[in-house]
Amino acid sequence: MYAKMRSYVITIWTILDPIYYFFTRLTYIDDESNKNIFRVRLTRYKGKSCVLSDGTTIKKNDMLVKIHLHNVILLKELIGHQGETIKARIIYNQVKNSLPSLAKYLHNHPEQSYIKGIIGITALNKGCRRLGFETHSISNKYYLLFKQVVFMPMYCLAVSNVSLKSLRRPPMYLFMSKNRLLDLYYKEE
Numbered sequence: 001m002y003a004k005m006r007s008y009v010i011t012i013w014t015i016l017d018p019i020y021y022f023f024t025r026l027t028y029i030d031d032e033s034n035k036n037i038f039r040v041r042l043t044r045y046k047g048k049s050c051v052l053s054d055g056t057t058i059k060k061n062d063m064l065v066k067i068h069l070h071n072v073i074l075l076k077e078l079i080g081h082q083g084e085t086i087k088a089r090i091i092y093n094q095v096k097n098s099l100p101s102l103a104k105y106l107h108n109h110p111e112q113s114y115i116k117g118i119i120g121i122t123a124l125n126k127g128c129r130r131l132g133f134e135t136h137s138i139s140n141k142y143y144l145l146f147k148q149v150v151f152m153p154m155y156c157l158a159v160s161n162v163s164l165k166s167l168r169r170p171p172m173y174l175f176m177s178k179n180r181l182l183d184l185y186y187k188e189e
Helices: 002-023 071-078 084-108 141-158 178-185
Strands: 038-044 063-069 115-122 134-137 172-177
Touching: 038 084, 063 084, 071 084, 084 115, 084 178, 115 178, 172 178
Parallel strands: 063 115
Antiparallel strands: 038 063, 115 172, 134 172
C-alpha cells in the first residue's frame, strides 16, 4: 500500500515539477550526459556572515550559485532500493558525478568573477565534507522551520523507515567556495 501511494505521489510530483521549475527560476546545467542532478540559479545570500575553511568570507548580498537537487530524478533512482546506506550512497554518487559539470558551469558563467561560491540547503548532509562542502547552521528560526516543513515530504518518500527523530534533523546550509569547487572538480578541456 505504501509503495503504491509513493508511486502516485512521485507521479503527481513529476507533473507539478515543471511549474515549480518555472516559478523558482531554476536552470539546468548543460551536461552532455544529461544526468546532472543539479538545477541552479544565481542568488544573493541573506544569512549571517560565515568564513569557510579556505578563508572565503560569505556575507549578506554576496552572489552565490544556489544548487537544488532534481528531486523527481533522485526519487525515481531511489525506488526499489532498500536500506538507508544504499540510498545514501546513491545520493552521494549522484552529487559527486554532477559536481564537475557544476564547476564547468561556474567557470564559464558570465558573472563568474562576482560569484563567491555555491550554496545549498539539505537535511541529508552526511558525507558532504568528503565532497568538499562545509555545513553551517541556519540561524533564522522561521526559515529553519519553513525548510523542515518543505523537506518533510521528500524525506518521507526517500527513506524506508521514517522516525520522529529523523524528521527533526535540522536542515543546514551547504557551502563550497568557488576556488575549492574549481580546484576539486574543474578540468580544463
